[in-house]
Amino acid sequence: MTEATSFDAVVIGAGFSGMYMLHRLRGLGLTARLYEAGGGVGGTWYWNRYPGARCDVESVEYCYSFSEELQRDWDWTERYPSQPEILRYAEHVADRFDLRRDMRFRTRVTRAAYDEAAARWRVETDRGDRVTARFVITAVGCLSDARIPGFPGAESFRGESYHTGRWPHEEVELAGKRVAVIGTGSSGIQVIPVLAELAAEVTVFQRTPNYTIPAWNRPLQPEYARWVKDNYADIRRRMRDSLFGIAASFNTGSALEASEQELREELEARWAHGGPGFLGAFADTAVDPRANELVAEFVREKIRQTVEDPRVAELLSPRDHPIGTKRPCFDTDYYATFNRPNVRLVDVRRTPIEEITAAGPRTAEATYEVDVIVYATGYDALTGALLAIDVTGAGGAALREKWAAGPRTYLGLMTAGFPNLFTITGPGSPSVLSNMFVSIEQHVDWIADCLRHLAESGATVIEADADAEDAWMRHVGEIAAATLFPRANSWYLGANIPGKPRVFMPYAGGVGTYRAACDEIAAKGYEGFVMSR
Incomplete structure (x- = not known):
């Protein structure tokens, strides 16, 4: 049987954001292929197997809410779930919703280039895959690009x-x-x-x-x-x-x-x-x-x-x-x-x-x-995993160059000049300042609703407006400046990576405030986004 090479969407990453995104795409009737560098689902919890690895959010809150049956059927055993239990949960979800049939494991996306004439993304992997998709949705994780200091010897x-x-x-x-x-x-x-x-x-x-x-x-x-x-x-x-x-x-x-x-x-x-x-x-x-x-x-x-x-x-x-x-x-x-x-x-x-x-x-x-x-030296947080992929947008612009002075997004969801490219819990959203499940579900639901709106309106392309992006990034910076966050040399600012720009990357205004802003923007016809056929 010949493998399909054309999809409505390519999802990168089989952590909790990628799994839920795949589930929602299917619900919209869209074809999708998910690529994952690891050998199974779970994202961070597939890799973080060190002794004592455990979540810092209580188990009954660190889980999906989209399925009442899933909530009812799964039983956690500890107040704070250990890595093995979280991984078992991820595998249970993958089995319950039959997600693996659209996933390709041990396959790392190396390049994603936007073809303006075709209004499609061309995606390549380290295993030789060459596929196209209308949309690329990155679910690469905020803490997935592990970094070891370059100690001599x-x-x-x-x-x-x-x-x-x-x-x-x-x-x-x-x-x-x-x-x-x-x-x-x-x-x-x-x-x-x-x-x-x-x-x-x-x-x-x-x-x-x-x-x-x-x-x-x-x-x-x-x-x-x-x-x-x-x-x-x-x-x-x-x-x-x-x-x-x-x-x-x-x-x-x-x-x-x-x-x-x-x-x-x-x-x-x-x-x-x-x-x-x-x-x-x-x-x-x-x-x-x-x-x-x-x-x-x-x-x-x-x-x-x-x-x-x-x-x-x-x-x-x-x-x-x-x-x-x-x-x-x-x-x-x-x-x-x-x-x-x-x-x-x-x-x-x-x-x-x-x-x-x-x-x-x-x-x-x-x-x-x-x-x-x-x-135990951490990660190139929020941007490292995404910038490890060679991403080029309209006019061949490189994401690495656009973000050379720090990441720039609108709502943490899209970046101007990169049509039909969505980032789940990207910089400029609450992401690592929150219970990731809450932020993941909010982003995935927003993206799914946006894709439905595109289909109903007849549009095929959406991208962030540059002025809206500039205004949002100013807002993110102003919110951070009103707190004590910038006073720490933290990975929130990229301070743990030599040469990385010092920019406070997550949105510090809170998940409730952020959700209201996203909902209002959607209600106003996706204000700050440009749609076209």
């Missing part, structure tokens, strides 16, 4: 090296080994406590300490799970109207106006509950440095109470960025892990890693002999 290391975002699918034997962990962001904070229980020695190389809140993970009680399912309609509504796409309560009061007792009681209660709701303790934490410092000092006090060595406690205490301005971390016994006799902390801000030798990392003070190096 890394290739000479005689032990094993792994990146948390590209962990082997087979079991890695760590018992009795000496392990170095480079990086203390979210994946480092999750993997370090687990490695400390397995390995003979764990040496943690920390450049920047991060605030982390206890997750207090536990088995999901059946009665609570039943209550959630019975109240999903209200829970989902609150999530969609919220700031971050979660149903946690957010205090509208001011930390600066609270008494010392009120401040302490609110923070203690939220610390005891754990998870992302802690950052909703006071409304002014994200915008007022004085309010932020009150919350930050509370966390530093918790670190001092937990870590027995005062010197180590101080090294683990963040002081160079406001709390909440980097991706929030939620942990299980992270700070207590540094009380273990087999764990040591190296401050690489004071003594940077100068090279990786055959024996292990070397700083100006010492060479650390290890058997395994774990790079």
Whole structure:
């Protein structure tokens, strides 16, 4: 049987955004082909298999809402789902909706070029596929382009090296080994406590300490799970109207106006509950440095109470960025892990890693002999995976060149000069500042409704207007500037990638506000977009 080479749409990526997009395209009666670089569905959760990998959104909220039957039938086992359970969920969805028949795995899209004369995209892959499509919809993920710092001599290391975002699918034997962990962001904070229980020695190389809140993970009680399912309609509504796409309560009061007792009681209660709701303790934490410092000092006090060595406690205490301005971390016994006799902390801000030798990392003070190096060094976030594809739009314009000074989009959905190219949770949308499922479903539904509108109006081409794009990017920048986010050298700004433009990429106005803006634009006939036949 000859493989089709012409489709209504090509979708790139088989994570949760790509799977739902494929499902919606089928519902519109459109033909689609989905390409995925990995060997199965799951996106981030296909690759992130490191010990301790777990979501930082509660399981009952980190799942699809588009199917009532799916919501009812799937049972989560823990408050915060582990990577294996999330991957099982992704595979269950793929099976339930028979999605794999339109997917091609272990196939990486290398090029997408817009043919203006034909009003079609020409898509190429590393396996030799050559197909065309009216629409290309990128679902490549915000955190999928794993990055390892270019340490001199890394290739000479005689032990094993792994990146948390590209962990082997087979079991890695760590018992009795000496392990170095480079990086203390979210994946480092999750993997370090687990490695400390397995390995003979764990040496943690920390450049920047991060605030982390206890997750207090536990088995999901059946009665609570039943209550959630019975109240999903209200829970989902609150999530969609919220700031971050979660149903946690957010205090509208001011930390600066609270008494010392009120401040302490609110923070203690939220610390005891754990998870992302802690950052909703006071409304002014994200915008007022004085309010932020009150919350930050509370966390530093918790670190001092937990870590027995005062010197180590101080090294683990963040002081160079406001709390909440980097991706929030939620942990299980992270700070207590540094009380273990087999764990040591190296401050690489004071003594940077100068090279990786055959024996292990070397700083100006010492060479650390290890058997395994774990790079918990993050990703080229939001833009890396998309710009890894050679994308050219109208007139042969390259997306890499257009975004050379930072990504430019209208609503995070399209970029001017690239007709019929949609980005799911792209830069300029809430994306990584939200529960990704809420943002994914909102984007996919908006794109599907837009495609239906195109068909009903007889239009074949849609693209963002350049002036509308400029206005939106100004708005994104103004919203970010009104917060404390720009005060941190975070991957939100691309600060973790040498040479990457420092631009705050996600939309910080909240998923509820953003959804309302997208709905209003659609209701006005897709204002700011240009449609043609």
